[in-house]
Amino acid sequence: MSAYTTITNMFNTFFLLNQVSEPAIARINNQRVMILTLVLAPVHLGHIIFFWIALAGEANPDPASVIFQWRTGIIIVHAVMLILSTSVGIATYRIRSKGLENFTLHRIIYLVTAMAYLLFGAILCVIDQLVISNINPYLIASLAVALAVIIKPWVAAAFYGIAYLTLFFTLPLTQSNPEVLLSLRVNGFGATAIGLGLSLILWRTNALNLVQQSLIEKQKKQLEKKNEQLKYMARTDMLTGLFNRMRFTEFVEREIARIGRTSESSSLILLDLDHFKTINDQYGHPNGDIVLKLIAGVIKGQLRKTDILARFGGEEFVILLPGTTLEGAQKVAEKIRRAIEGCTFTGRMEDLRITASFGVAALKSGQDASFHSVYQ
Numbered sequence: 001m002s003a004y005t006t007i008t009n010m011f012n013t014f015f016l017l018n019q020v021s022e023p024a025i026a027r028i029n030n031q032r033v034m035i036l037t038l039v040l041a042p043v044h045l046g047h048i049i050f051f052w053i054a055l056a057g058e059a060n061p062d063p064a065s066v067i068f069q070w071r072t073g074i075i076i077v078h079a080v081m082l083i084l085s086t087s088v089g090i091a092t093y094r095i096r097s098k099g100l101e102n103f104t105l106h107r108i109i110y111l112v113t114a115m116a117y118l119l120f121g122a123i124l125c126v127i128d129q130l131v132i133s134n135i136n137p138y139l140i141a142s143l144a145v146a147l148a149v150i151i152k153p154w155v156a157a158a159f160y161g162i163a164y165l166t167l168f169f170t171l172p173l174t175q176s177n178p179e180v181l182l183s184l185r186v187n188g189f190g191a192t193a194i195g196l197g198l199s200l201i202l203w204r205t206n207a208l209n210l211v212q213q214s215l216i217e218k219q220k221k222q223l224e225k226k227n228e229q230l231k232y233m234a235r236t237d238m239l240t241g242l243f244n245r246m247r248f249t250e251f252v253e254r255e256i257a258r259i260g261r262t263s264e265s266s267s268l269i270l271l272d273l274d275h276f277k278t279i280n281d282q283y284g285h286p287n288g289d290i291v292l293k294l295i296a297g298v299i300k301g302q303l304r305k306t307d308i309l310a311r312f313g314g315e316e317f318v319i320l321l322p323g324t325t326l327e328g329a330q331k332v333a334e335k336i337r338r339a340i341e342g343c344t345f346t347g348r349m350e351d352l353r354i355t356a357s358f359g360v361a362a363l364k365s366g367q368d369a370s371f372h373s374v375y376q
Contacts, residue, residue: 015153015200016207024151024210026106030092035108037089044082051075066130073127081120083117088113111159114149117141118163123187125167127173135215138167142165142195148207156199164192237311240296248310251320252363252371258322260365267329268374269319270359271299271336276315283349291345295354298343302336318375326362333358 012018055061061068088109095105112270121141128137142160145151153160167188235247240331245253255266274297286312292315299317300309308320319336321329340356359375 011153013193015204016211017152019211021210021214022101022107022209024214025111025206026103028206029110029149030096030106030150032150033113034089034092034096036113037092039080039084041085041089042139044078044085045114047078048082051078070127070130070153073130074124077120077124077127079366081116084113084116101358106206111151111155112150113163114145114151114321115159116147117145119166122170125184126170126174129184131203133175133177133180133184135184135191138163138188142191143198146195146199147204150203151199153200153203156196156203160192160196160199164188182271207233240293240311242317243310243311245312248308248318248320249371250311251308251372255320256323256363256365256369256371261361262371265325266322266363267326268319268363269329269333269336269360270312270375271319271322271333271356272355273316273319274342274355278350283352287349291349291354294343294345295340298339299336302339326360329360329362333360
């Protein structure tokens with residue numbers, strides 16, 4: 001492995017570049033840019049108004065004067081940024097209001113905004129040299145972009161590099177003093193380094209938070225899935241896929257309460273496969289399980305969608321027939337009995353014939369009514 005590859009891997013690992021979700025970053029920046037434009041649009045407008053009033057207050061302004069050029073330059077730069085920030089705000093709002101998930105568009109908006117404000121700070125600093133020698137606009141822009149927009153490290157490095165080079169080569173347009181120019185360039189480099197460093201720190205901090213949130217969400221989904229599996233296992237017979245005894249008991253108790261309110265008829269069928277132990281002994285338990293699953297399917301095929309079938313234990317099955325009289329339940333039991341008796345098997349069990357014994361009872365409502373009494 002080459003040194004370049006090693007350094008690249010270390011860089012990607014440290015800044016979590018392969019773990020951070022691009023859409024998640026885009027959503028966060030989308031929100032931040034919209035808030036940023038709401039704040040900055042009035043700021044730009046305020047600068048335009050103040051400097052316009054200052055220009056209008058002069059009786060005979062001299063277009064060639066330094067003050068006139070400074071004020072005009074400030075107005076023009078802020079007007080351009082006002083148009084940009086307003087356009088970005090409107091575009092961001094429309095994207096959010098329509099629920100668009102165009103993350104490429106999101107990225108373009110926040111990257112253009114970040115680059116524009118870094119250049120804005122540099123150009124404003126250059127214009128200010130007409131009247132004052134400081135680096136404040138560029139420093140503020142460098143810090144503001146780092147705090148407001150989450151940018152990938154290598155993109156941030158490129159953006160800050162372009163901004164600093166712009167400042168470096170345009171400062172001589174308005175600042176001719178060599179000592180002051182050197183000081184401004186050095187201070188500009190410091191401001192660039194501080195802004196870039198802060199951007200890298202905030203990228204890693206936000207990246208860590210997003211990765212942790214993603215991990216928590218993943219674990220939450222896994223836990224929910226396991227809980228669903230546990231719920232399924234708690235109410236389901238794992239061999240046949242039917243309801244188990246506990247879940248079936250709940251259905252019956254609920255049905256008893258229902259018929260107590262409606263006075264309808266409901267019934268219960270209990271069936272037991274005859275001599276099932278002999279099947280296990282003769283053909284083995286795996287084949288016995290196959291028989292149980294087949295019989296469960298046969299029984300289910302004779303029932304309505306509203307009927308509830310459960311494996312009660314071993315080779316015992318139980319059926320709840322809502323809205324069915326005792327006479328109707330007896331007919332259903334006979335239909336199932338014949339279906340089971342007609343079952344055929346293949347392979348070693350081709351000679352096997354299954355029969356079942358049945359019990360039928362009507363559900364009763366009242367103070368003493370319970371599943372246990374009906375089962376008995």
